Amino acid sequence: MKGHVDSRVYNAFVNLxxxxxxxxxLSTTGVFSVQNHNIQLKRGQSSYLLHELGHFVAALKGRADQTSEFKKIYNTEKNAYVGNNKAYVTQDAGEYFAESFRDYTENASVLKSQCPQTYNYINGLVNSISDKDVSDFYNTYGWYWN
Structure with missing residues (x-):
C-alpha cells in the first residue's frame, strides 16, 4: 500500500x-470496519484495497461521503461514471465515493476528465488530511479498540 496511495492516507491508516x-x-470483495479496526479483502487485489481505503478516507474525514455537498456531486456526476460495475458503484453515495477514490488513486486524470467535481472533492479531502483528523478520529472511535 505504501507508495501506491497518498502518504497522508497511508500515514493516517498506520498511525490509527x-x-x-x-x-x-467474505461474502463481498472487501469490507472496511471501524469496529474491527481493519480492512478485510476476499482476495489480495489492489483495486479492492483502494476501494476500501476510500471508505476509510470518508470515515476519517467525518463521513465525507454523506455530506450534502458530496451527495449533490454524486447526484450530478454518477451518470458520467464509466468504470467497472457501474450499477453497484452508483447505487449510493458511499460506494460511489469509495470507487471514485480508487479511480483517483489509480488514474486521476480519467476521473478528473469524466467526473471533475468528484475529483476536486476527493483531492481536497486527501490534501487536507491532518494530524487533527487522526486525533479526532481516534477520540471518536478509539474506545472500540481498547
Missing part, C-alpha cells in the same frame, strides 16, 4: 493502527 487481511470467506 488499522490493518488489512485476506479472508476468503
Amino acid at each position: 493502527g488499522f490493518g488489512f487481511k485476506v479472508n476468503s470467506k
Whole structure:
C-alpha cells in the first residue's frame, strides 16, 4: 500500500493502527470496519484495497461521503461514471465515493476528465488530511479498540 496511495492516507491508516487481511470467506470483495479496526479483502487485489481505503478516507474525514455537498456531486456526476460495475458503484453515495477514490488513486486524470467535481472533492479531502483528523478520529472511535 505504501507508495501506491497518498502518504497522508497511508500515514493516517498506520498511525490509527488499522490493518488489512485476506479472508476468503467474505461474502463481498472487501469490507472496511471501524469496529474491527481493519480492512478485510476476499482476495489480495489492489483495486479492492483502494476501494476500501476510500471508505476509510470518508470515515476519517467525518463521513465525507454523506455530506450534502458530496451527495449533490454524486447526484450530478454518477451518470458520467464509466468504470467497472457501474450499477453497484452508483447505487449510493458511499460506494460511489469509495470507487471514485480508487479511480483517483489509480488514474486521476480519467476521473478528473469524466467526473471533475468528484475529483476536486476527493483531492481536497486527501490534501487536507491532518494530524487533527487522526486525533479526532481516534477520540471518536478509539474506545472500540481498547
